[in-house]
Amino acid sequence: MLALGVGGYFIYMEQQADVAAEKLGRIMPVYEQGDYQRALDGVEELSPADPRASQPGQAEPRIGLVEIADQYSGTPAGNLAAFYAGNAYFNIGDYDQALEMYESFDKESNFIGASTYAAEATIYESRGEFERAADLYLEAADAFESETRTPEYLLDAARAFESAGNLSRAEELYSQVTDEYADSAAASEARVFLARLKAKQATNS
Structure with a gap:
């Protein structure tokens, strides 16, 4: 009986x-x-002529990203809907809701996971929570190795730590950016920031 119950659950989850x-x-x-707002809220109906209609010739509603993320949170598509909902909220300037969706997104070690950590960091940085932002930029750098993105995230983390004191x-x-990613655009900026930081430290000493 237990095996049948487990099997039924997995069939149900596949269907979902x-x-x-x-x-x-x-x-x-x-x-x-x-x-973005309509993507979040949904669209009243899908045109009967739209080939994406499950039954061609019949109008049907398109539910929004928020509802998909909520109703199907245990599925890959439901999880991805949370990411896109976060982006949509971010793009319309609703950063509180964006952060809520980003934090509900089950992040993996890939480009999307890294970009989500970075987006969260940007929001915390805008709130003046620099230490939290810096830690999230480091999470972004660790989540996905990229010759361009990784040094940018490390640079952003350094700036946030500097702002935090x-x-x-x-x-x-x-220094890590200039040493390990010497040919990157971020390294050029890091050299400028590093020189300025050392000058600041010399003045304060």
Whole structure:
């Protein structure tokens, strides 16, 4: 009986995953057009002529990213909907809601996971929570190795630590960028910031 119950659960979850993916596919064109509020809230109906309609010739609603993320949170598409909802809120300037969606997103060690950590960091930095922002930029740097993005995240972390008054940690990260990513655009900026930081430290000593 237990085996049947477990098997039934997995079949149900597979079905839910398929439904979530279908619903996400219907609303993503709205998101990709930059119509972020409608992507969040949903669209009253899908045109009967739209080939994405599950039953061609019949109008049907397209639920929004927030509802998909909530109703199908245990599925890959539901999780991805939380990421896109965070981006949509961010793009319309609702940073509190953006942060809530980003933090609900189950991050993996990939480009999307890294960019989500960085977006969270940007929001905390805008609130003046520099230590928290710096830690999240470091999470972004660790989540996905990239010759361009990683040094940028490390540079952002260094700037945030400097703003928080943690000058020794900032100096360490500026130096890491210049040493390990010497040919990157971020390294050029890091050299400038590092020189300025050392001048500041010399003045204060």
